[in-house]
Structure formats: C-alpha cells, structure tokens
Amino acid sequence: xxxxxxxxxxxxxxxxxxxxxxxxxxxxxxxxxxxxxxxxxxxxxxxxxxxxxxxxxxxxxxxxxxxxxxxxxxxxxxxxxxxxxxxxxxxxxxxxxxxxxxxxxxxxxxxxxxxxxxxxxxxxxxxxxxxxxxxxxxxx
Amino acid sequence: xxxxxxxxxxxxxxxxxxxxxxxxxxxxxxxxxxxxxxxxxxxxxxxxxxxxxxxxxxxxxxxxxxxxxxxxxxxxxxxxxxxxxxxxxxxxxxxxxxxxxxxxxxxxxxxxxxxxxxxxxxxxxxxxxxxxxxxxxxxxxxxx
Numbered sequence: 001x002x003x004x005x006x007x008x009x010x011x012x013x014x015x016x017x018x019x020x021x022x023x024x025x026x027x028x029x030x031x032x033x034x035x036x037x038x039x040x041x042x043x044x045x046x047x048x049x050x051x052x053x054x055x056x057x058x059x060x061x062x063x064x065x066x067x068x069x070x071x072x073x074x075x076x077x078x079x080x081x082x083x084x085x086x087x088x089x090x091x092x093x094x095x096x097x098x099x100x101x102x103x104x105x106x107x108x109x110x111x112x113x114x115x116x117x118x119x120x121x122x123x124x125x126x127x128x129x130x131x132x133x134x135x136x137x138x139x140x
Numbered sequence: 141x142x143x144x145x146x147x148x149x150x151x152x153x154x155x156x157x158x159x160x161x162x163x164x165x166x167x168x169x170x171x172x173x174x175x176x177x178x179x180x181x182x183x184x185x186x187x188x189x190x191x192x193x194x195x196x197x198x199x200x201x202x203x204x205x206x207x208x209x210x211x212x213x214x215x216x217x218x219x220x221x222x223x224x225x226x227x228x229x230x231x232x233x234x235x236x237x238x239x240x241x242x243x244x245x246x247x248x249x250x251x252x253x254x255x256x257x258x259x260x261x262x263x264x265x266x267x268x269x270x271x272x273x274x275x276x277x278x279x280x281x282x283x284x
Contacts, residue, residue, distance in 0.1 A: 005176065011151060070154035073171035097234045098151045105152055107266045108273030118274040 006052040007072040010042040013102035016066035037076045046076045065109040141283050144221035147235025160280040165217040210242040224250045224257040
C-alpha cells in the first residue's frame with residue numbers, strides 16, 4: 001500500500017450513541033493534518049499512513065468497541081466514485097450488510113474484554129432410528 | 141504477520157485483524173495500488189487487461205475473465221500471506237457477491253498453500269458473535 005496516502009473509513013456501530021457529526025468534530029479536534037468527510041455511517045479520513053493510524057488509535061482510545069475501520073482504495077470525493085460528481089455510484093451493499101452486523105461484533109468485543117473464551121459449538125449428531133420412528137409415529 | 145481475509149473487502153475482519161496486531165491483506169489495498177500507480181480510469185472496473193492475463197497463473201484459460209481478474213488481485217496476496225481468516229456461511233450480499241467460483245478458488249488456493257487458516261461462521265446472534273470474536277482473537281494471538 002502507498003505510504004504517502006491512506007484513506008480510511010470509520011464506521012460507527014448502530015448501537016453506539018456516537019453520531020457522525022461528533023466523530024468528525026473529534027477528529028478535527030486532534031489538530032492533525034487530515035482531510036475528513038462526514039458520511040451517513042461515520043466518516044472518511046485521508047492523510048499520510050502514519051497520521052491516519054494516529055487518528056485511528058486516538059479514536060479507539062475514546063471509543064474502543066464502537067468505531068470500526070478499514071482502508072479505502074479510492075480517495076475521499078474521488079470524481080470517479082463520488083455521487084456529488086456523478087461517479088459510478090455502485091451502492092453500499094457490503095457496507096450496509098456489515099453495518100447491521102456491527103452491534104453483535106461490539107457485543108462480542110465487550111464480552112471478550114470481560115474475559116469470555118471461545119466455546120466450541122456442540123457437535124451435531126444423527127438422530128437414532130428409534131427416536132426418529134417415535135417422532136414419525138407421534139405425527140400420524 | 142500478514143493475514144489474508146476472506147471476504148477480502150470485509151470491514152469486520154479487517155478491523156479485527158488490525159485490532160489484534162497483524163497486517164490484514166485486503167482487496168482495498170490491492171485496488172489502491174492500481175488506483176494510485178496504474179491509473180485505473182474506468183471504475184467500476186478495477187483491473188486492466190494485463191491483470192486478467194496475470195490471473196492465468198491462478199485459473200485456467202477456460203475460466204471466465206471475471207474470475208481471472210479477481211484472482212489477479214487476490215492471488216498475489218494469498219502468496220504473500222502468512223495466515224488466513226475465512227468467513228463461511230455468509231448471507232448472499234456479504235462479501236464479493238456475484239461469483240461463488242472466485243470464492244471457492246480463493247479457499248482452494250489458501251488450502252493449497254498450507255498456511256494456518258481459521259474458518260469462522262457468520263455470527264447470527266450475540267452468543268455466536270462472542271464466540272467469533274474470541275476464536276479470532278485466540279487465532280491471531282497464537283500466530284508467531
């Protein structure tokens with residue numbers, strides 16, 4: 001990945017009380033050289049790789065399990081993607097799907113912080129023939 | 141360590157891998173290289189004709205060009221990866237939709253490389269999500 005430019009997407013979990021506006025104001029308040037764009041799900045930040053990670057770590061200090069992040073291939077307001085400039089507008093199918101998953105992940109992270117461990121799910125076994133017969137007879 | 145994530149555009153997996161101290165290998169990084177260096181100027185197409193030719197290394201010529209194009213992005217990352225996390229049983233619209241064959245090829249390439257790979261299920265409720273996060277954390281912390 002380019003060390004010069006890193007565009008990051010910060011997404012707020014739907015179960016958080018944090019709003020995109022608050023998040024953007026917080027990022028601005030860090031006073032770092034970063035471009036911030038408010039979006040419906042959180043914000044986009046664009047800066048050098050080092051600064052972008054600095055922003056992320058500071059946001060995580062404050063909201064460790066409520067804000068999720070990944071890099072974005074295109075720049076903020078890239079003319080070939082941005083709706084405002086009649087980009088390709090491919091939609092947000094994946095982001096929408098993950099946005100709805102975030103409350104569960106947030107819950108999982110909180111539980112793991114409290115000390116929850118991985119419990120392997122119970123192995124599914126085949127039902128014995130006699131039990132199956134009883135079920136079938138009960139349904140007659 | 142470099143950890144390949146499948147689906148390669150997943151926010152949740154990318155975030156967790158980074159959170160637990162490893163470098164995620166994702167589709168976004170591969171596309172960024174092309175956007176920054178090769179000037180891909182025809183989105184939503186993120187690959188060039190050369191990429192489709194490079195994809196021949198991972199899939200035969202009779203395979204549709206869409207699969208070869210995807211594998212041209214993901215194949216080098218799988219070769220570069222030290223470990224992988226794969227999410228199974230995802231809903232239809234989760235991950236790179238449109239080509240199940242590409243996803244199967246990715247799983248096959250990971251298996252063929254023999255790197256440590258964690259298969260996790262898509263969490264349907266809070267209990268499964270806790271299990272998912274705990275399992276991912278244990279796997280990532282165990283990578284040396």
